[in-house]
């Protein structure tokens with residue numbers, strides 16, 4: 275059931291009232307910004323004289339991760355009400371409205387495992403998350419391709435909150451760049467957002483951020499902003515840096531960045547990925563252990579039938595442990611500190 279968007283309406287509320295789809299519409303604000311709603315949860319702001327950045331901000335790819343949804347909804351409302359003047363082309367995406375309504379991470383399938391064509395693999399477009407992954411890819415493609423000619427910079431920040439607590443409250447996943455250098459200015463931007471822990475991936479992934487990075491050459495990140503909480507229970511003061519930095523980015527205002535110094539960061543790479551091989555897979559630490567927790571070398575982490583997993587390296591830290599995944603899926607990622615000296619652009 276589609277329905278026309280009313281410009282004075284609340285964008286998030288309107289999105290959640292029409293989780294299955296919205297008719298496209300376009301209108302112009304008095305400040306000259308053209309606003310286009312392309313679909314439910316898909317809104318594009320185009321300044322009359324846009325700067326050289328094409329910025330995609332996404333939230334709600336996991337429906338129960340409310341803080342990023344509140345951050346993006348606030349940004350959209352402030353642009354609609356002309357309290358914030360975007361000077362860069364900006365596309366805001368609310369990833370999975372049906373899952374947000376259900377108060378769940380996903381309705382049927384993890385949306386953030388379906389990008390770069392994974393939506394159409396295997397059984398194909400069999401559920402709404404698979405269809406949404408495909409259309410989100412199409413909207414991102416359209417947004418980047420419709421940009422004015424010339425030398426431009428593409429960005430995508432996919433905002434999340436994690437299921438569990440973290441030793442470092444906020445952290446970002448830097449998708450695999452296939453040998454290209456990591457961007458110093460992006461690490462500086464993340465730090466201005468209050469994110470100084472970064473996991474540097476070395477393999478392709480089915481995430482939204484890897485898709486934007488690999489397919490569109492965007493500087494793209496999955497940004498974990500803290501722990502999952504229900505709507506209204508987020509302490510928004512904990513997100514003041516990311517809110518201010520995103521607003522400055524969109525408005526082309528000065529950013530509170532500091533020159534990169536490796537000592538200001540916790541940089542990690544994946545050491546190994548532990549996959550669940552049997553139904554007997556069991557984690558040997560407390561359920562509520564925080565991401566980036568470390569244990570002494572030799573500590574038993576997990577058992578899987580006859581297989582034992584123990585800490586192998588000094589500083590090896592665990593993230594995203596989940597014994598409940600399906601057999602064959604990743605149950606835990608083990609990461610180790612690394613340096614990027616001489617490898618930044």
Ligand SMILES: [Zn+2]
Pocket residue numbers: 335336339434435436
């Ligand atoms: Zn998430």
